[in-house]
Amino acid sequence: MIGLSFIYSFGGIVFAAIALLSAHDRANRKRWGNAAFWGLLALSFLGGNALGDLGNGVLVLVLVALAGFGAVGRSHPATTDAPTRVASAAKFGNRLFVPALAIPVTALAGTLLFKHVDIGGLPLVDPKQTTLVSLALGVLIALALASVMLRPPKLAALQEGRRLLDAVGWAAVLPQMLAALGGVFALAGVGEVVGQGVSAIVPDGNLFAAVAAYTLGMALFTMVMGNAFAAFPVMTAAVALPLLVHGYGGNPAIIAAIGMLSGFCGTLCTPMAANFNIVPATLLELDDRNGVIKAQVATALPLLVINTLLIYGLAFR
Amino acid sequence: MLVLSGIGVIVLGFVLRINPLLVVTVAALVTGWAAGLDALTVVAALGKAFNDNRYVSVIWIVLPVIGLLERYGLQERARTLISSIHAATVGRLLLTYMIFRQLTAAAGLNAIAGHAQTVRPLLAPMAVAAAEKQGATTDAEHQKIRAMAAATDNIGLFFGEDIFLAVASILLIKGFLENYGILLSPLALSVWAIPTAIAATLIHGFRLWRLDKRLAAR
Numbered sequence: 001m002i003g004l005s006f007i008y009s010f011g012g013i014v015f016a017a018i019a020l021l022s023a024h025d026r027a028n029r030k031r032w033g034n035a036a037f038w039g040l041l042a043l044s045f046l047g048g049n050a051l052g053d054l055g056n057g058v059l060v061l062v063l064v065a066l067a068g069f070g071a072v073g074r075s076h077p078a079t080t081d082a083p084t085r086v087a088s089a090a091k092f093g094n095r096l097f098v099p100a101l102a103i104p105v106t107a108l109a110g111t112l113l114f115k116h117v118d119i120g121g122l123p124l125v126d127p128k129q130t131t132l133v134s135l136a137l138g139v140l141i142a143l144a145l146a147s148v149m150l151r152p153p154k155l156a157a158l159q160e161g162r163r164l165l166d167a168v169g170w171a172a173v174l175p176q177m178l179a180a181l182g183g184v185f186a187l188a189g190v191g192e193v194v195g196q197g198v199s200a201i202v203p204d205g206n207l208f209a210a211v212a213a214y215t216l217g218m219a220l221f222t223m224v225m226g227n228a229f230a231a232f233p234v235m236t237a238a239v240a241l242p243l244l245v246h247g248y249g250g251n252p253a254i255i256a257a258i259g260m261l262s263g264f265c266g267t268l269c270t271p272m273a274a275n276f277n278i279v280p281a282t283l284l285e286l287d288d289r290n291g292v293i294k295a296q297v298a299t300a301l302p303l304l305v306i307n308t309l310l311i312y313g314l315a316f317r
Numbered sequence: 318m319l320v321l322s323g324i325g326v327i328v329l330g331f332v333l334r335i336n337p338l339l340v341v342t343v344a345a346l347v348t349g350w351a352a353g354l355d356a357l358t359v360v361a362a363l364g365k366a367f368n369d370n371r372y373v374s375v376i377w378i379v380l381p382v383i384g385l386l387e388r389y390g391l392q393e394r395a396r397t398l399i400s401s402i403h404a405a406t407v408g409r410l411l412l413t414y415m416i417f418r419q420l421t422a423a424a425g426l427n428a429i430a431g432h433a434q435t436v437r438p439l440l441a442p443m444a445v446a447a448a449e450k451q452g453a454t455t456d457a458e459h460q461k462i463r464a465m466a467a468a469t470d471n472i473g474l475f476f477g478e479d480i481f482l483a484v485a486s487i488l489l490i491k492g493f494l495e496n497y498g499i500l501l502s503p504l505a506l507s508v509w510a511i512p513t514a515i516a517a518t519l520i521h522g523f524r525l526w527r528l529d530k531r532l533a534a535r
Contacts, residue, residue, distance in 0.1 A: 261513045
């Protein structure tokens with residue numbers, strides 16, 4: 001069965017190759033820092049399960065120390081210049097889109113088809129991992145198509161990958177680190193404390209205030225945790241169930257569904273949701289790390305108001 | 318209350334613009350200390366959660382092929398294509414993309430687009446090319462347009478995916494309510510994602526329409 005181990009091996013090999021190329025990059029003053037950073041990530045992907053919890057924890061601390069104290073720096077692998085790219089774009093024309101679109105098309109096909117493919121009763125692809133397996137397969141197909149069509153120099157794909165990955169830099173592991181922080185918060189019982197605090201300050205006897213406390217609480221706690229999934233159980237147990245559902249007799253389906261979406265409004269407004277907000281800012285080479293958040297706030301806030309009104313208007317009829 | 322000190326560390330760290338990886342690690346250590354856990358337990362918890370969440374970082378495997386295509390002019394071709402379409406404006410392009418993203422996410426196809434695989438190589442250069450035709454020529458304006466492209470991808474995804482029955486958040490809600498004795502089908506939950514989805518299209522669509530108007534007014 002093709003599943004996570006295949007995907008992690010693939011990722012580990014890519015990171016290991018980038019670490020090796022980093023070590024060979026004499027033009028980068030911080031090449032050893034880069035090599036160590038991507039090399040440790042490769043180790044995590046290839047052997048994370050064998051390291052044990054404490055071993056992984058030490059690996060995390062070293063990764064953070066490398067990035068936090070400036071040992072990792074952006075590299076500038078040789079690539080083509082602007083005039084060459086314009087000429088190449090004219091030469092290959094719309095055929096350039098074929099490998100790029102192979103990734104989404106494979107993701108689409110894989111998501112729809114893999115669940116029907118089995119070998120001797122066992123599914124070919126782990127049903128829980130069809131998305132990631134399709135992504136990996138799409139990358140391989142796109143690489144094959146691009147290699148045949150473009151005839152690039154050896155290692156060009158990996159060097160170009162290193163160019164982009166170094167542009168993202170340490171932010172590449174920030175989403176994973178924030179997920180790890182969520183694990184520590186859960187262990188320490190942060191959610192329970194926040195839930196008790198919120199339920200203590202909700203005003204009595206005013207339905208609209210109670211609804212607003214839930215939707216705002218979802219948005220704010222999501223901003224802190226970076227993830228609506230972490231905020232939902234806390235806020236729903238503290239405010240929505242005791243007050244809105246049992247107190248005012250509200251419809252739990254409407255309250256919970258729109259409550260989650262109120263959390264998503266918070267996701268749009270926080271650097272803690274790094275994979276949606278910080279990573280694209282680095283990928284798109286924005287000077288302002290919070291540029292994507294700033295573009296989202298004016299949609300998120302009115303939508304939060306509408307969510308509050310939707311629960312108030314629909315859930316208590 | 319002391320366990321909330323980690324949240325304070327995060328807020329302070331982001332305000333002071335300290336490297337977020339450091340901030341997050343210190344927040345984890347402080348939170349663990351405040352909860353009375355010993356340092357080794359906290360480091361092990363960090364390590365376990367880091368290892369369990371590796372799938373978040375798998376997306377980077379697309380970068381070699383995206384970089385390779387960029388080397389041969391993918392972004393330039395995307396720009397040429399948009400420039401040749403007379404009716405294409407940045408607002409219309411992004412709105413079309415957002416509706417496509419909402420509809421596909423509502424059908425459970427979250428992974429067919431994203432910042433690394435579609436926004437950087439295709440959507441952002443197309444949006445910038447369209448905006449250039451409308452008179453946005455400075456680098457600062459282009460950065461705003463690229464940020465808007467990423468924002469549009471997020472908003473389309475977030476307010477489309479919950480219409481799909483089997484998305485993680487709907488299953489989380491269903492499982493959570495079940496623990497409290499409230500039994501609901503996924504469909505009973507996901508239909509209530511539709512009003513917000515429509516509101517998101519209208520609000521963000523209005524902002525994109527205004528973006529076009531602002532560019533046209535100059």
